[in-house]
Amino acid sequence: MSDAGPTRRDVVKAAVAVGGAVGLSACIDAIGGESTAPTGPDDLSTLPERQHAWKGRVREDEFGNEALPRHQTLLYLNLTEGPSADARDTVEAALSTLDRALARNHEGLLHSIAYSPAYFDRHFDESLPEDLDLPEPRALSSFEDPELDRQDALVHIASDQPDVLLRAEEALTGERDTLNGVTVEGALTDVFEVDSRRTGFVGAGMPFERGDEVEGVPDGNPIPEASPLFMGFKAGFAKNQATEDYVTLDSGPFAEGTTKHVSNIRQRLADWYGEQSFDDRVMEMFSPGHVEQGLVEGVGENLGDDSGIDRFVDDIEAHAREYGRVGHAQKAARANRDADGNPLLLRRHFESADENVASLHFPSLQRGIGQFEAVRQAMNGEDIPQITPAVRQRVNNGILEYIFTKKRGNFLVVPRSLRALPTPTGDVE
């Protein structure tokens, strides 16, 4: 784009992080003009029923790994009125404005709305289907005390273009009349209030660019320039991720939906980079076997589409005894496979500089929240210190020393046709 000079880019990137209506508007005014984004279809029935359908709509790297949208925002919303027919019309109008205005892909906008168990509990007498695994969020380790996100709804918007992301947010929050040339037909903030706004980014170079500015990254900014994440390695290798089909509910009123756990994890990387060698980091992120066999170069680009973790899962006790350390991926993989070896979770996490603190927003999609909980519990590695005191509750135990879970929430990503204030039974009132 000819108008996408560095200054403009910097302004926009900063604006996603700054947020707030004033910040956004000032930024957009400063930029002037609208960049071109592909528009959505006229016939909305051509859109997928799965709100979480990103496959084929995001970039893939040369190995077939999903390259997630570079800019993402999470809006946690509470209803200001009951879920009436009028309120549903408003929500649908707001969301279908996005559908029409912007192509549902990384150049336009990927978006979804999901609802919490608290929403269904607060606003309805009926219960969710018994076989839907959507509990209230809770602490998932013996050493965390997270704030529990129990807002009614979670809107997740994502784009490679930060100004598109900002404009979409402005449309949702009633601060724009048009979006990419399309009239804004409704605002979510007509029926919701924004309880919490969280932003983030992911992609090679982006953590490094912010490394000097955020609390949590040590002086000297040791983050590798090629890394898509603060901790210096790629993640989410295709072979270690569940497919969209796998995580999608296949029956019941919410078929084509999925469950979504979102945590926020503060990162404290002074000791990660300051006290650990590259090999130490590989051991703790992947497994001691990865170091033994020299499997990881740089940020792990050479791993292709598979971290290779599966073959080291059974070695975890031996590794704990021999190396006094175990790997993060090694622990988690223990619970992240079905009987046939298929991964259960589709992890789509991205980094954040919210409040100038390095953190990770961690959305994970799966058929049931219990699957996520089991993987997190495996990652806690509370069994490993029993094997050797060299591995402690949070030291030498994967990456637990460097991450602090601050928030957890569970949500149901309903199918698109039920996205406007659904009932627990999926019936239209």
Add this chain to the structure above:
Amino acid sequence: MRRRTYLTGLAGVGATALAGCSGLVETRAIPSSPPVLSNRPSAVYFPTHVEGMQMSGMAKSGEYQFGLMYSYPHRFWNVNGTSASMTEIQDDDDIHLMATVWDPETNTVLPDTGLSLEISKGGDLVSEEVIYPMLSQPMGFHYGANFGLDGDGIYTVTVSVGGVNTRRTGAFEGRFADPASADIEFEYAQSARDEISFERTMDRAGEAAARPPMEMGMMPLSVLPEPADLPGETRGETSMGDARLVVKSLETLPSGVEGGSDAQYLYVSARTPYNRMVVPAMGLEGTLTRDGETVFEGELLRTLHPEAKYHYGAAVPSVESGDTLSLSVTVPPQVARHEGYETAFLEMEDTEVTLS
């Protein structure tokens, strides 16, 4: 779910008096520590210098009582496996923060869990770290780390403890499973820090001796009882890597220990020489033999009990006078060390003790 309590610092008086005039007080550099001795014994030794410490505050949350103290930044040694590596004082370190967690019902210091500190000032994050379990001569077991601060002022230190994974027995069974955190207000002034005593002790440095335990007021130390004051029968004593090991037995298993109804309980209480501080977080295996036959062979599990305190124990068929207990350390105590402890409790040769 969120258990937090608030308590202002106990040490506020001294700091408050000085806070307003910190700009007028001459700035003193951190006293420089003498170099590490070149000929340290592989044993507990008297350190090259002795620092005081200042209580910052205490707070209670859930089942736990927390205490927070500070001193000058320290050099200390991290232990990973069988090696101890020195962590030097960094240029931007202002203080060494120390936290302890104990059970207020029995005044038992709880070692061997995870502890983290979040430090904020005026709502801004200053730091958050998992801090390391440590042994020091005057305090014994505690959690500690050096931190840089953001100048004089009032800080909030959130102390968070993880649920204890160590086996808990007797009246401790089922306790300390949940995490908890408490906010402790910490008023810091460099001028107050610089009032903390600092004494070079080169005349005694390297002696086979230790600083005596500090008087910590309401805060219990990790001092273990004399052998005779521990429950059960004293069966023998031995030494490994300069740690004193007391072998005891109980006629019946404490609740929380699995074993047959006839089984007895054999346990080892490991403590520092001179001041009986608990030596936690090691891997210990034992073989009990009688007339050439092996009666028991296996791990002595890290265990917390309200009277036996932190120890290493196992269910065994029986313990008799004349039995031989062979002890083998699979992993030396995985705790960081303040000076004077960094060469002890690392090389721990197998030992045998004939039980009385």
